[in-house]
Amino acid sequence: MQKAIIYLRQALAKKHGVTPEHIMLGNGSNELIELLVHAFVRPGDEAVVPHPSFVVYPMSVQASGGIRVVVMLKDHRLDLEGMARAITPLTKLVFIANPNNPTATMVTADEVERFMARIPERTIVVFDEAYIEFAQGPDFPDSLAYMKQGRKVAVLRTFSKAASLAGLRAGYGVADPDAIALLNRIRPPFNVNSLAQAAALAALDDESHVLECVRLIDAGRHFLYDEFKALGIKYVPSRANFILVDVGRSATEIYQKLLREGVIVRPMTSFGMETALRITIGTPQENRRLVAALRAVLGKTSA
Ligand SMILES: Cc1ncc(COP(=O)(O)O)c(C=O)c1O
Known part of the structure; x- marks a missing residue:
């Protein structure tokens, strides 16, 4: 050791x-x-x-x-x-x-x-x-x-x-x-x-793992930006592996509904941001699943 x-x-x-x-x-x-x-x-x-x-x-x-x-x-x-x-x-x-x-x-x-x-x-x-x-x-x-x-x-x-x-x-x-x-x-x-x-x-x-991880997160970030725009969700441009979004309604409620869909995000209510969620950028499959769940809980029809 x-x-x-x-x-x-x-x-x-x-x-x-x-x-x-x-x-x-x-x-x-x-x-x-x-x-x-x-x-x-x-x-x-x-x-x-x-x-x-x-x-x-x-x-x-x-x-x-x-x-x-x-x-x-x-x-x-x-x-x-x-x-x-x-x-x-x-x-x-x-x-x-x-x-x-x-x-x-x-x-x-x-x-x-x-x-x-x-x-x-x-x-x-x-x-x-x-x-x-x-x-x-x-x-x-x-x-x-x-x-x-x-x-x-x-x-x-x-x-x-x-x-x-x-x-x-x-x-x-x-x-x-x-x-x-x-x-x-x-x-x-x-x-x-x-x-x-x-x-x-x-x-x-293993630098290649880090590079691949960064590449995956970059791609996921841009995918999610486009999807958030389509869903009318405001977001703060991100330089990390998560994105702060404003869902325009109770973040706790959306968090709980997403949880029932098997998707975990973080409501920012403890920071005094009642309508904000922190969403981790995942693999392409996880990102698609998040978007589908968000669309469902926000009551939006798919494009
Ligand atoms: C800004 C920041 N610093 C430090 C940490 C701690 O990370 P770890 O203890 O896993 O290295 C975190 C974890 O979320 C973080 O967000």
Whole structure:
């Protein structure tokens, strides 16, 4: 098991042009979010979190006795200006989910550059890039470059999404060795099991699987856009493997009806979006099944 950890950290270090001391493995990137908060947020400290976004950020901050400084999204996108303005001398962490869950929107390299110019040296910026493979392009920020320039930045990645290994629970963080050493002191000693390590190592070598997954999601995204347009459903253009849609009526009701058709989507009511659903892009067959079920529950006739 020790060997697999060493090989995995070495392979990740090589991939990102850093040393193994810059890499920390987690039981999913979820655990790394919790460890970062646990290590750096004391009672009374602040952490700036976007909303709606990944719920684990505010939950972890609250569990550590920290103060969640919530900055609402603007037009479904992270409001980086608002987040920069929300920083005070008490701010220890800022969470940037890029792409964001549940909106599937991303912030660009230019926007992040302006944001980083306004962030004080003492504040750690956490770039949570769980969905990066689906968003890659010339406009996607190189967040690791900030870390390499000596800025206080932690970059989180995962094998759960494009590598399709969510159940195995393997994620990693890249940060400066001092931060990683601190995190290592508080991490449970056996946080990533040996099967997950072996699978993650194999996944790193299997770029074609990731490319195929990204291609499938791209095709599915465009198929679903066309179908949503035909059904009169508004959607937020996505840079991830899910799409946020507005069904124009109770999302909970549509969710329950879809469930009876054997299709699981996520109502966004807990985020205060009463008519929104987050729909995961699936295989062509799953996408067709979703569209047929949606058409049926919305009472639309097929075209
Ligand atoms: C934005 C974001 N970050 C992190 C995670 C955690 O993923 P994992 O713990 O499987 O790596 C998720 C999972 O849904 C997510 O949406």
